[in-house]
Amino acid sequence: MTTEAPLDEAQVRVRIAPSPTGDPHVGTAYIGLMNLVFARQRAGKFVLRIEDTDQTRFVAASEQMIFRSLRWIGLAWDEGPDVGGPYGPYRQSERTEIYRRHVDLLLANGWAYRAFETPEELETMRRGQLAAKLPPRYNGAARHLTPEQVEANLAAGKPCTIRLKVPAEGSTTFRDELRGDITFDHANVDDQVLLKSDGYPTYHLANVVDDHLMRISDVIRAEEWISSTPKHILLYQAFGWSRPRFWHMPLLRNLDKSKISKRKNPVSLVYYQQAGFLPQAMLNFLGLMGGGMPQPTEQQIVSSGLNTKEADIFSLTDMLARYDFNRISLGGPVFDLTKLKWLNGEYLRRLSPEQFFAALRSTVLSDTYLAEIAALIQTRIETLGQFGDMTGFLLADNVLPTPEIFLPKKRSLEDTLTFAADMLPALEASAWEHDALDAALRAIGQEKNWSVKETFMLLRAILTGSTQSPPLLESLIVFGKARSIDRVRRFLAFELDRLKRNANAKPLVTSP
RNA sequence: GGCGUUAUGGUGUAACUGGUUAACACGUCGCCCUCUCAAGGCGAAGAGUUCGGGUUCGAGCCCCGAUAACGCUACCA
Structure with missing residues (x-):
């Protein structure tokens, strides 16, 4: 019988095995969370293994980013390339x-x-x-x-x-x-x-x-x-x-139910961190995906004096206590930013004023970020009071240029949007530094017969919402790859949607 | 095309071992509060459980068959 089995046979050991091919992915975090909860609930071990066997897709900085991002949302592994362990090496290339x-x-x-x-x-x-x-x-x-x-x-x-x-x-x-x-x-x-x-x-x-x-x-x-x-x-x-x-x-999904992808959603954990999501909100949200957390019964709600909405709000500790792998629902859950934002807002409001300020100062208003921004505009302003005038786009989340700004009169909206859509993979593939970005943008412009000026202007409009800004490439670098790409994606989504709405509305207008 | 998985409001999930008008949260809309916007409070709309059969006194829960979505179909993971 199983009672005779040696102890380590009975020991629960689980693992995640991300591949260092780019930014750390929300899917990795989701599966990581599930593994962590599973292990902790059973006094088991949680192992992190790096699957770097594809030389063609290997991205050097990726491994460190994976470590940092997973730690950021609160996943701690017992064994791994960076912490060691009895079954190493934990990097497949070794x-x-x-x-x-x-x-x-x-x-x-x-x-x-x-x-x-x-x-x-x-x-x-x-x-x-x-x-x-x-x-x-x-x-x-x-x-x-x-x-x-x-x-x-x-x-x-x-x-x-x-x-x-x-x-x-x-x-x-x-x-x-x-x-x-x-x-x-x-x-x-x-x-x-x-x-x-x-x-x-x-x-x-x-x-x-x-x-x-x-x-x-x-x-x-x-x-x-x-x-x-x-x-x-x-x-x-x-x-x-x-x-x-x-x-x-179950697989995390886009709004249209396809497997979650960067073309349709921000999937990089780096994005969520830089855009100012709190790790506990992120973790909570991932815990909601696929069920598994029993809803508190009516009695529990009454007896604990909880608001019913708190049923969806829980910490890792709560998950360890209550998460049930037998309750997982198998339909692929949509990774719905709307609910994630609501959750994040809830967590933000629960912070003390001091904590809230500290959160700001460690992310969107960190010294390092502000210093990078400052370097961009020192020669461009005449009073310190103008600081915000030129840098708002680096501090705001939602920046959308109006057509007057992104659409020169001699170009069609379709061409412009197609071009912007083609920028996305080009930016994605580019290293996030000056020369690589410069080359990538020039290349795609040439391919489409757009002048360098036109190319840069369009991206400037999308990134900054304006026709005037600090230098484009430096701005992109300071703003970061994940957020910059998301901004282009959001611009496209918005314009495409507007196009569709206008098309639908057309029958109301007399057609030519 | 082949194989596999899945299927409850727009989204995430509930519904004890089949048992009354399918519940909660997000979102949406309205009202209240309010100098504005949020937050907060109150309320409403929105699914008859993908569809079709069957079993049963009774089915979202069981059976059969469709359909659809998704995944895989690489010297990628």
Whole structure:
């Protein structure tokens, strides 16, 4: 019976495994919170592991930002790259040797094979299948390579990947703790690449190996992973390991119900911090996503003298006491800024005047921020009293230029909005420093045949709400990437919406 | 296209093991307070539980079938 199991077998260990590919994501914070609550409720350990196996998407500063942002909303991990722990290293790029060894094991026992197709060949294969209305899958050709052929390819120095040999027949069933049994036919499971040709593992391999080696008991992750879970189960089997429990949490959504994305929502934790959301409000809001927190009963409300609205207001401590993983509702919750703002307002009002002032001084009016702004305008004002005249856009949240400001008479609204929309990915991709931004903006202007002046003017209008401002690039840098991009996004959303409203209103006006 | 998951007002969630007029919060609207705007107080509208069948005295809760949304379908995670 389970009572005989050694203690550490019973120990709950969970983990989050963010990838340092950009700004820390609200989804990471959400899953992190769930993991933290789960662990703390069961006297378990919460591990942070960095999944930096994709060299092409690696962003150097990202890891530190992840640490800072997660700590900011109040998540504390027991083990991780920065705090150490008995099962390290906790950065996958430092574990490549481990994956190599394990993949050799699979090669030896026939659960994996080498494949020599180039990415281009795979791409044409995929396109062909799609064109023929077939499911795009690897055709398994390399399974039939003879040992001699493999040797010859290797000797010729041909790069190769190592793929999982998914059984041709049968199916894999696993239990999702929130949904029950889920079954996948092997016919629908692809021969997943486990080791890339650059020697790094893919998520699937690294994840399973690390979860096992780090003795993870419960994998609490987002729903998007359900379809790859059979691959993971197969790997556990191939290694002869027992598998953890799986809890797939619902996916956070945009207003239109698609998976939350930066095109439609601010998703960077850095944004929320810089825009002046309080971490406790953020945490509270994430705790609301997907249910799990029992509503206080009528009796509890009466006996504790609470206002009914306080049912939605709770701290991490409350969550540890009351959060119930059996009560999670599986429909993907919309990440609704409106409610988050209401919550944040509630928390703001509960601060003492001193705390409130301190909160201002540590964020939107911090010395460092003000110093950066000051540097921008020293040569541009004549009295200190004019400080606010030129810097309001850096202190305000909602800045929307009127058409007179952002739309020169000779240009159409459509062209302008299209251009602004194209700026978004360009800004997103750019490093947030002068030369990179300058190059990015000039490049996109050239592409569209806009003069540098026109390009900069449009962005200036969007960022500052005015045609005159401190230098654009410096202003962008001071305001920050997350907030600047959000400002462009909001401008677009507003104008597109206005366009739509006008179009709808048109029938009322006599058409030409 | 294939596979998987999900489905309660605009949004987040409730509704004890099927049992009276589907509850709370956000948002919206109105009123009160008020020099304004918020906050606060009071009130209203808004879903018959995606749709169609079935079981049952009785179904949001159980069964069957549709539909839709979402996710995955990469040498990304």
